[in-house]
Amino acid sequence: MAFKTPSKTGMTRSRPLQSKTGLQTRKPLQAKAGFTAKPASPLDQIKAQKKALQAATIRALEKARREAAEQGVDLSEWENEFIEGVSERVKTYGRAFADPDKGAINGTLSLRQGQKLKEIRKKVQAKGAQKHDEPGEE
Template sequence: MKRKPPLSPFEAQRKAAQRAALNALKRARRTAEKAGVTLSEWEGEFLDSVGERVKTHGRAFGDPELGAPGQALSAMQGRKLKEIAAKAKGEEPRKRWGRRAPSKPVDPT
């Protein structure tokens, strides 16, 4: 019986990123279901399509400029996944743009 040659470090990192992305997608959906949070149609479709592309192609984006080498999700896909996971946990969505609220003045006394 022949053994498979060990994966190259790059290939092992790519496979690990693929597993991590699939687990994060499943975790976000499962958390939303347990918490009773209804995801929008777009969010459900996003989780399904990204998961399918990661399973089929090993990553969810076609243009190498959109993501880091060896990663399964692009930067924007990762951001959207974090937003969906936060919504599933019931956390308040973070503001992405805009001015910060002014900090309280320091009392000199």
């Protein structure tokens, strides 16, 4: 052990330090552009999260429509209107429902709308898989 037993004056070293020079530090960090910017206020962070959630919802709706077109699956008239209406309401109002009891306060889709979107995507995947599994058609 490097220390002797405690004495009345405190702990003392049995051997001197190995290095004769003190600790050398590097140059201090220079402030970069990212460090000089002020951190976003909580209100700005909430707005950014809402915009990101809206963009993700619109991407999910467009992806459902795009996958249906790529798989050659014909969506019903109601499903097309649903995707168009919901995406337009999200773009216009930031959310697709007005009643806070029907979904999350900060959500863009109600619980039922989210469920219907999942059902549409499952339908597209199932019918697309059936078309690829059918022999004789290409």
